[in-house]
Amino acid sequence: MLDLIWLIPVLPLAGAGINLILGRKLGDPRAGWVATLATASSFLVTVLAYFEMLGLPAEERSHVVKMFSWIRVGSLQVDLAVLADPLSIVMALFVTGISTLIHLYAIGYMHGDAKFSKFFLYLNLFVFSMLMLVLGENLLVTFLGWEGVGACSYFLISFWQTRNSAAVAGKKAFVTNRIGDFGVMAAMFLAFNSLGTLSYHAINESAHSGELAAVTATAIGLLLFVGACGKSAQLPLYLWLPDAMEGPTPVSALIHAATMVTSGVFLMTRMNPVLHASYDWVPTVIAVVGAATALYAATIAVAQNDIKKVLAYSTVSQLGYMFLAVGSGAYVAAIFHMVTHAFFKALLFLGSGSVIHGMHHEQDMRRMGALRKVMPVTAFTFIIGWLAIAGVPPFAGFWSKDEILLYVYANNRGLYVVGLITGLLTAFYMTRQVIMVFYGKAKWNDHSAEHGSHGDLTPHESSWVMLTPLVVLSGLSIVGGAMQLPFGKDFNFLERWLAPVVEESEAHIHETWAYQNKYLLLAVAIVVAIVGIAASIVVYAKSWVKPIEPKVLEQAWYYDNAASRLIAGPGAKTFNLIAWIDATIVDGIVNGVGKLIRNIATSLRRVQSGFVRAYALLISLGAVVILAWFFLRGALL
Amino acid sequence: MIGFALAPTASWYLVLSAVLFGIGTFGVLIRRNPLVMFMCIELMLNAVNLSFVTLARQLNDINGQTIVFFVMVVAAAEVVVGLGIIVAIMRNRSSVTADDLAELKG
Numbered sequence: 001m002l003d004l005i006w007l008i009p010v011l012p013l014a015g016a017g018i019n020l021i022l023g024r025k026l027g028d029p030r031a032g033w034v035a036t037l038a039t040a041s042s043f044l045v046t047v048l049a050y051f052e053m054l055g056l057p058a059e060e061r062s063h064v065v066k067m068f069s070w071i072r073v074g075s076l077q078v079d080l081a082v083l084a085d086p087l088s089i090v091m092a093l094f095v096t097g098i099s100t101l102i103h104l105y106a107i108g109y110m111h112g113d114a115k116f117s118k119f120f121l122y123l124n125l126f127v128f129s130m131l132m133l134v135l136g137e138n139l140l141v142t143f144l145g146w147e148g149v150g151a152c153s154y155f156l157i158s159f160w161q162t163r164n165s166a167a168v169a170g171k172k173a174f175v176t177n178r179i180g181d182f183g184v185m186a187a188m189f190l191a192f193n194s195l196g197t198l199s200y201h202a203i204n205e206s207a208h209s210g211e212l213a214a215v216t217a218t219a220i221g222l223l224l225f226v227g228a229c230g231k232s233a234q235l236p237l238y239l240w241l242p243d244a245m246e247g248p249t250p251v252s253a254l255i256h257a258a259t260m261v262t263s264g265v266f267l268m269t270r271m272n273p274v275l276h277a278s279y280d281w282v283p284t285v286i287a288v289v290g291a292a293t294a295l296y297a298a299t300i301a302v303a304q305n306d307i308k309k310v311l312a313y314s315t316v317s318q319l320g321y322m323f324l325a326v327g328s329g330a331y332v333a334a335i336f337h338m339v340t341h342a343f344f345k346a347l348l349f350l351g352s353g354s355v356i357h358g359m360h361h362e363q364d365m366r367r368m369g370a371l372r373k374v375m376p377v378t379a380f381t382f383i384i385g386w387l388a389i390a391g392v393p394p395f396a397g398f399w400s401k402d403e404i405l406l407y408v409y410a411n412n413r414g415l416y417v418v419g420l421i422t423g424l425l426t427a428f429y430m431t432r433q434v435i436m437v438f439y440g441k442a443k444w445n446d447h448s449a450e451h452g453s454h455g456d457l458t459p460h461e462s463s464w465v466m467l468t469p470l471v472v473l474s475g476l477s478i479v480g481g482a483m484q485l486p487f488g489k490d491f492n493f494l495e496r497w498l499a500p501v502v503e504e505s506e507a508h509i510h511e512t513w514a515y516q517n518k519y520l521l522l523a524v525a526i527v528v529a530i531v532g533i534a535a536s537i538v539v540y541a542k543s544w545v546k547p548i549e550p551k552v553l554e555q556a557w558y559y560d561n562a563a564s565r566l567i568a569g570p571g572a573k574t575f576n577l578i579a580w581i582d583a584t585i586v587d588g589i590v591n592g593v594g595k596l597i598r599n600i601a602t603s604l605r606r607v608q609s610g611f612v613r614a615y616a617l618l619i620s621l622g623a624v625v626i627l628a629w630f631f632l633r634g635a636l637l
Numbered sequence: 638m639i640g641f642a643l644a645p646t647a648s649w650y651l652v653l654s655a656v657l658f659g660i661g662t663f664g665v666l667i668r669r670n671p672l673v674m675f676m677c678i679e680l681m682l683n684a685v686n687l688s689f690v691t692l693a694r695q696l697n698d699i700n701g702q703t704i705v706f707f708v709m710v711v712a713a714a715e716v717v718v719g720l721g722i723i724v725a726i727m728r729n730r731s732s733v734t735a736d737d738l739a740e741l742k743g
Contacts, residue, residue: 610739613669
């Protein structure tokens with residue numbers, strides 16, 4: 001079965017191909033079922049590969065399948081190959097699993113959309129790219145997927161391209177991601193220049209053996225981190241993610257919460273020996289950026305009123321947590337949180353999509369309220385997602401967040417406090433959201449009065465294709481933590497599974513105070529979560545305290561505005577100057593050469609008079625000149 | 638003196654060859670009738686043939702004579718093609734000079 005892992009990315013590609021050719025003929029909903037089936041079979045292959053790998057001893061759990069040799073130029077040898085190892089299988093499992101659920105959900109959500117089949121074409125193409133990213137055997141194959149998910153993200157954010165805001169958001173995402181892509185490319189060039197290879201195995205091996213100099217490792221690590229910041233929406237490149245919510249909600253759930261945005265964390269984990277071989281301050285930089293992003297985004301989420309914007313900033317914040325973990329040497333915890341986050345954040349996004357669907361495309365939480373009565377299943381599952389992200393035991397998010405905080409405490413106590421405050425804010429704003437959407441007074445009656453012409457605006461529960469994924473994901477959000485429980489070696493399944501990949505670089509904290517008092521830290525985390533939830537209930541449910549939602553938070557600390565103004569003002573001038581230089585000077589030289597040759601040719605072509613005797617004369621003269629040259633050469637030289 | 642004059646040497650043939658070649662070249666350049674130009678080209682070819690044969694005998698090398706046969710064969714082929722073209726043109730136009738056929742100009 002491991003020899004067939006190339007099927008994992010190829011099956012969604014086949015689905016995309018079918019929808020490309022037959023999509024319109026299949027129509028709504030059959031095109032969606034084709035796409036869902038393609039992803040589901042990919043998931044099935046991944047599960048089979050997982051079980052086969054489980055049967056192998058730990059040191060043999062790395063299997064490369066070469067599809068064909070891609071580039072052979074001099075010493076640059078790149079194969080299009082996929083790598084099955086514990087890390088890529090974990091990634092592939094949750095990517096294909098969640099993709100399948102979200103495809104199923106999208107059949108219901110996109111029902112009646114004019115571009116139904118195109119949506120699933122893009123979605124399948126995205127899954128293919130994402131799987132190439134995680135299964136790639138070398139940096140270039142990963143980069144292929146990296147660019148592929150970026151392009152699909154652009155297509156899907158701008159899916160309703162007639163809406164100006166969607167078109168602008170797509171462009172913004174694409175351009176911001178280019179900055180990060182530049183970092184990845186530069187890292188690849190550097191790796192090839194210093195090691196002559198792009199294969200993960202070779203790079204990591206030489207980083208491990210010390211062949212890779214610390215300064216080169218530092219440069220490669222930092223450049224990859226720039227790429228990770230772009231893709232995983234970290235400061236200062238997070239700007240595109242909140243705007244990306246312009247896309248359809250299944251896209252937000254799949255691409256901008258569960259899978260694509262985690263690829264930066266994945267890349268960092270994949271290259272962990274390089275980070276390990278670089279200077280000591282590199283992980284600190286990563287941890288600080290992660291912690292800053294986590295806190296920064298959490299403060300913004302507190303003051304958002306758009307149901308999806310809250311979740312978007314929450315995603316940025318949780319990704320910050322993952323980078324905090326990577327920077328603290330807690331690679332297992334980062335992957336663990338990535339997986340549980342994928343469960344509960346996909347659940348929350350799909351739940352919000354169900355709400356938006358039921359509310360007839362109303363996204364403002366101030367116009368919701370009391371929806372639990374009309375949408376019981378959505379409300380129930382959303383509440384499970386809320387408990388998971390808020391860090392309430394025994395839900396999945398609690399265990400993964402606690403694992404991260406444990407390592408952070410052992411590494412740097414200042415960052416631990418930042419992490420705790422972020423946890424408090426997370427519990428606070430998520431409770432605020434749940435209360436505003438599902439509890440309190442129903443505010444959608446007056447809304448329907450306002451828009452009387454729209455007819456009946458009573459919210460309704462969604463269909464079973466949308467509710468099934470919600471139920472499955474809420475189940476996963478409850479039990480997801482079981483893969484890594486802090487009760488000793490027997491419960492650390494994920495850690496043992498990932499050990500062959502991250503063992504060398506993982507921080508060793510067993511001797512620290514934090515590890516010996518981990519139950520105390522657990523208790524602190526529980527208290528923090530409860531305080532956050534309680535504070536939110538006091539403010540939003542009981543209204544004992546007036547909510548503080550300053551404009552500066554609602555406007556995301558004005559960073560977005562400032563960046564936009566910078567790009568629109570001096571930035572645009574610089575770009576115009578560069579464009580002018582390109583059009584006038586660079587193109588001028590190129591076109592000038594062409595024009596010159598054309599002018600010379602125009603005068604030269606008159607020699608071709610068409611008179612045969614003129615040609616004959618020229619030939620004779622030429623012969624005479626050549627003969628003269630031969631005779632006179634001796635005399636002249 | 639007379640005996641010397643009456644015994645032709647290799648240079649006689651070479652001079653004759655050069656004169657014939659010159660006449661041929663001159664004819665190609667100044668005549669406008671395609672047929673006459675054709676004959677002049679034949680004259681040039683045969684002038685070259687003559688010098689080939691002369692030198693082959695002079696240097697006692699059979700290769701010169703061999704090449705003459707090649708030249709003859711090629712010349713024959715060329716005449717066939719060339720005359721074919723001239724006849725085809727003659728059928729379409731009443732009178733033809735080489736200068737009238739100047740359509741293929743740059």
